Amino acid sequence: MDLKAYLKERCTLVDEALDRFLPKADELPFSLHKSMRYSVFAGGKRIRPILMLAACDAVGGDISLAMPAACAMEMIHTYSLIHDDLPAMDDDDFRRGNPTNHKVFGEAIAILAGDALLTEAFILMSRVEPSASLPPEAVLRVIQEISHCAGSHGMVGGQVVDMESEGKAEMDLATVQYIHTHKTGALIKASVKAGAILGGADEARLASLTTYGEAIGLAFQIADDILDIEGTTEEIGKDAGSDEARGKATYPAVMGLAESKKRAVELVDMALESLAGFDHRADPLRDIATYIVKRKS
């Protein structure tokens, strides 16, 4: 299959749905809705929603039933970026080559736009109409999964440990692993699991896809750490080598570049193995796993 064309097509589908689901910029309060839309449409690759739709496909589900949760996931991802960029956090002026939300709308609106995007995600998920093919219990389970992975034992927890370990003289693998599996890995795993649940997966397939999600979640972040060292500023849209300059907890920092690359490949292999019992409908998940360690941005 042509992965590039597939990703582009799915990205367009997700963008169209996000545009439909998000409050319009001409609804009150204008500044808030403009700010929310500014960051959601700032050039994201929609990896998380695409993974959710692909997991739904892999178990033979109907992706239109997964689209609201897929967009909710992108809103949660976007809120986390807006808050991470704030002066009190990473203090970043640019993201993907564009001024960050607080540089355009001010800190107060940026904080509130993040809050509203996180809330909007739950509005969207809870509005899914249960039906014969989508029982209300499945919708609740998805909300449970996504909220857990986004909260203090998931993404936010990872962000706190990341922040607190920044610049520390000694970094250990356990800490880096905690940060990576929580800060980035949790939402990626939740995306795959939610897609499987919404696609009607049985528990065995859900377990296989959970393994897949965990493996690529960690591989994705290790690949990001490697890109930060090997990529050019133009390719990755931020200063190359910025992790090292900040004393960030990364895989290469604790186990070296070669070992990190090896670990990323092992994780991708593990992800591919977990899909052994799946037919061609899991091909996009297979190709995405391989792509994660090969991408240049």
Next chain:
Amino acid sequence: MDLKAYLKERCTLVDEALDRFLPKADELPFSLHKSMRYSVFAGGKRIRPILMLAACDAVGGDISLAMPAACAMEMIHTYSLIHDDLPAMDDDDFRRGNPTNHKVFGEAIAILAGDALLTEAFILMSRVEPSASLPPEAVLRVIQEISHCAGSHGMVGGQVVDMESEGKAEMDLATVQYIHTHKTGALIKASVKAGAILGGADEARLASLTTYGEAIGLAFQIADDILDIEGTTEEIGKDAGSDEARGKATYPAVMGLAESKKRAVELVDMALESLAGFDHRADPLRDIATYIVKRKS
């Protein structure tokens, strides 16, 4: 009935449940969980959860089924206070006589504690076990109601308009009404509605309780505006007259003190009328409505 004793007893029940539901301070990341607990247990009166439980009682429901959502509501209320107090927002050093979250834990942790509390609210609500007396559709409807009232068309929207209208030379009643019904009123209305839904109310009773919730939500905020003028700093736990000093949009500012008091009493009357068809089990709701305009803090 003895309202003071009732409120105290319910406050204790809610506090115990919050302690059970919140992540423990000895769970990683410690700083985050300590910060979340610091603000949740900073002396709130638990008005929103108490209203939710009282609405559940009023329709003959089982309050243990409403307790998770009641605590979720308090977490949402608390997150909004933490973010409101941030330097980029109201820049408050004290709340209820205690240092604000960011003064104790720093801005970054305060932002993330707010994020995590908002997320925790949805973790908690989605974990409610559906049963014969609580169908999953009702749980979803409550999540829908609460998220809607907390989001960009509810509380966050009200906060944005409040912030943007601060210090403006001309304030009109429509703007003040928008701010009050959204910033404070929305969560109070959602509390009452959620309690009714979780208590198994039919649509007619739900409609009556919605009217009740809307009326007391607005009355509560008008009473707050009046307290800011007439209360002492000691009573209200913040500087008296601070709204006027900041050029805040308030009822007294647009319609005068006497007219504001009259309006608050009218709203309480409306709330009491909406309960006409309810028996003695709605007495706490009746007494709370009356208390709202008489309280001194």
